[in-house]
Amino acid sequence: MTIKTPKSTGTTRRGALKTLAGGAAAATSLPLWARYAQAQTSEPIRVGFQMHRTGIGAAYGRWYGRTTEAAARIINEAGGINGRPLEIVAEDDGTDPKRGAEVVEKFATQLKCDIGYGTLFSHVVAGSAPRAGELKLPYFIVSEGHQLASGGLNRYTVQPGITDVKSQVKAMAPFVASTLGKKVTMIFPDYAFGHDHRDFFSEAIEAQGGEVVAKLAIPPTETSFTKYFPKIPRETEVIYHVMVGPAVLTFVKEMGEFFGPSRPEMFGFIDSLEAVDISSPGLEFLEGTYFWEGMPRYAQADQTPYDKFFREQVGVDANGASVADPKDVATYAHMFACWETLFVIKAGMEAAGYQSFKDRPALIEAVEAMTEMPQSNEHPQGAKLFNGKTHQVFGPQYISQVTDGKLVVKHTASIEDTLYPDETDYTTQSF
């Protein structure tokens, strides 16, 4: 009698498990590939949407999500891209750079996304973009940071929907110096985005004969602000403020309480009040102050049909709040950029004849070849000029004044006001 060794048996526990797992995987994926087995091209184009659903960017995440869904719906209703539907694959990054890199990795390897898209906060971009470059995943950021145009990122990262801080502040400085005053105190969040403001505005205001008399850096997670304000010098003529995070309302309110009746002139980036109702109690002191807006929150007297269309599709009323809930104020000055970026992706994929992952470099080249984008339903914020070398778009900027509790546009800076010399050329990098 021979004793059978376990090795010679046809079924081992490990083998059985392997078969089971394989079978399970096949069973779950069966409907998908069975559906598309006969026609590769009817498979959706998957856009990995890196979303700040939680963390300090949550308010932006909520509205970037709604804008993205609206744009994707319109693209799909019009027949999709190259005959294929667009599918948004949203993944929360917690507004955290480390998680951001993991999300990009997940898009490329697990979720089989064609591209990555939608990141706003500049520190998350800084954490994620290098990984996107390594994985050769086209990465469409919506961030405002100057790190891309300065040559700090890579050929796979492009920003075709929103202008960068350097061009924004370059266009603001002449207005601040000529209308409000020359001695400026800056208050900004203490990370990459805020540092862009600090560096480039200081430069731009000096070019106008002004000077920055104090720079107050505040951590974006801070919750109480009065303790920072005594550092504002008495000679300050203009407060330049830009703040982000969940405590922006506290920030602006405490600033009002600090100055009381004797406030200096104020120029803020609307970031300090994005997703916040301007008629909130404690914000009355903002009457008469000025804000930069990427796109005017309140429908203006000379509203374009494109702005009207955009508001309708995303579900925003004339006051920049949700149609469903007037207390739910949009991040209106930034979210148009998601919309415009998705339409650039569509145009780029169509120009490149995008079919599969192997066409990713062709997509980047197609976007690099873009230049002028006229104001339209696809570009409701205004006409744009794309710079293929620096991967950065340029566009108009708005300065609004708080008048009777509403933001009224007082000055529109043209594209020419925002241009600066190229600092890099990504087209010389290999794929």
Add this chain to the structure above:
Amino acid sequence: MDFGPYLLLASLEGAVTAAVLALTAVGLSLVFGVMRVVNVAHGEFFMLGAVLAWWIASHIGGDPALGFIAALILAPLAVGALAALADMTILRRVNYDPERTIVATIGILYILQQVTLMTYGPEARPVEPPFNSRLALPWFEWGETGLQMYFPWGLSTTSYKLFVIAAAAAVLMGVWALMARTRIGLLMRATQLDRDMALAFGIPVERVYAMVFGLGGALAALGAVLIVPIQQAHYLMGGDPLLLSFIVVIIGGLGSLPGTVVAAILIGLSDGIISVFFSPTLAKILATLLVALVLVFRPEGLFGMKTR
């Protein structure tokens, strides 16, 4: 800003921090003193107080004072009940074993935080203060004509901030009276001194524990209701109060109420003053350094009693 007014402003800001911190830390200290439980979920009870305050205030509507008063009463009660429930269903099951209670309260921390995220969402939401007017503060200086009074630029506080300081002081007096003057306080102190002996004398120790844990949670929630009209309710707001409360409790002496209050004032004021004159990060560094020094040179804390 001149040095004098600057220091006054910093002290006022510090006093508000200290007031809320004292309430939160006394809750933590009470739980540790009586139950020997290190409650890592304490910051989440704080957060829950703020979130409930928003929920209550937004549902009542009408005059902001009405919603705020309702929140001031209901939110601590609700959080206290929840904490007592957590004690009865979780901590009692692990027999208050020190290691296991730490792990269990970490679990409670995540459950509370994530449930809040799933229901209330990631937004920061404000609660309107019942009253809030800016008070410009005068400053006195020797000038050419003797003592002069003037109003320095920016030197101000708000009536609500002063109310927070007064309310916290009143509540702390109440807690002291409860511990020192009432029968339930006597039971708590007896349980704190010797659990087994208290049990032998017929004190319902388990009920005392549930009550203490509930009281600790309610105090944290009360601190949060007071601060939420100044800051805003957010699901991640429990982190900082937890860290600072631990710092305060360690410096003050674990289980010592007067020590906790003194340490809260010390940390709150130094946080206000150091962050105004230098940087908020330096304030945190110094506070943590102080904890390390206390642990090395006086492990029982400034006011703690040496264990026999």
